[in-house]
Amino acid sequence: MSSLVVSNLTVSHGAIRALRDISFEVQEGELTAIIGANGAGKTTLLRTLSGLKDAESGTATWRDRNILGKRPEDLVRRGISHVSEGKSVIPELTVRENLVIGGLWRRDKSGTERAIKEAVELFPRLGERMSQSANTLSGGERQMLAIGRALVSRPRLLLLDEPSLGLAPLIIEQIFAAIKNLQKSMNLTVVLVEQNANSALEIADTGVILNLGELVASGNAGELLEDPALKSAYLGY
């Protein structure tokens, strides 16, 4: 069953068209990598799916209900959590507070505490730093915290924007392993936006390649790794 269905999606930034006529589907419990160079429209795609940006035309549904033109705070309540680009944590708050805010809307303190415990089991380093300001964390820890906060919202669809950005290769490996683990253990549907094509496609089930706002290839992740469209999307030939 397709749970996320995007059809003919077009999004503009003023006069500039960021995405043109994009269509793809993601099955329940599947990890899809959205791949492309800078300016391909990957971030715009995620921001549109999570309600931060309005679409110009086209449709997008999650579990058969429209998600376009909705507020992000309402989509969280429907199970869609977005970890935005650049370690989306609030540096002025403590690590614990950053996790707690993901669960405030549920008004269920014990449920939130359980979710925080699970996030800490996944990223034990967060547990050692609960009362520290998020400002004191390293880049990798911040990324873990951002994903942890999204998990406290108990998502069914997790949208991740470049979790590898600016991180050392060893940390990227850990984070990708954690993402794969989440998908499997919680049967989570994941849309992973990455510039780091090889690492992303290695853990993904399916992939979508964007180039300058257009979809150039999509399908099985393993096959996409061999696809010449992948190289051309990055190198422009």
Add this chain to the structure above:
Amino acid sequence: MRNLLGTLLIGLTLGSVYSLMALALVLVWRSTRVVNFAQAGQAIVTTYIAYEIVTRTGVFWLAVLFAVAAGALIGAGVEYFLMRTLFRHVDEGPVAALAPVIATLGLLGVIRSIVGMIWGNDFRSFYSPVSTDNFVLAGETIPFSRLNLLIILATVVVMIIFSIIFQRTDLGLSLRAAAFQPEIARLAGIRVGPIRTLGWVFAGVAGAIAGVLVTPTTILSPNSLDLLLVFGFVAAVIGGLESLPGAVLGGLVLGLGVSIVLNYVGTSLVFPSIFVVLIISLIVRPNGLLGNKKVRSA
């Protein structure tokens, strides 16, 4: 020695009121990035309301209650009807940053005129709920009365309530998250719109309390709180404009500074001296006493 004690106590009293006004300005700044000049106007309306209650009933606490309720309502109203309308129509470019501030300045003028039409422009005195006679310590009078003590105690109580709300409750956490990173707050499921309105509500309450506390020490007229706005703003900037404890600390520093100038230098230099304090503090601590340092970017 007596003189020094008096100076400190007066500084503390002035500082308390400045802190409350600074708190109001910081709360609005954090929630909507607007410097709210109308804060003085909102507070003058609530103070006149308190004046009406207290002259009719003679019950000061009832007057405070009405002022606080009115302050909350007016704060919510200004945010909901004026700010949201402006943000909807201009959301990009330099005009978007400036228009709301100019609008609050205009609103201050409008409120003052309306208050003048209703209550007149003459000076009125607002009766103090407690004695304004100075305390006598070991046969010597110190320039500090029960009213001053009440001002300090009331401010401390307000600060404690605010810090419990902000540091210990889910609501306070939502307010802080929405203030610092509204986009991430929304992605975490926090409804940032109502939370912003709430920031204005708390600011309205703080301003209303500042108005009813300070007015018994001076007089009441449609622009009698304008100076408090200036002091409050300077205190907020000294404190870092972002930080609630900073606003309190900035208020106290400014209050003590003003009191020292009043007692040891001369009344005519009070006004210039606050700008000297402001400039020195901006040179020494450009981000404010408790302002945010640059966030580690790695």
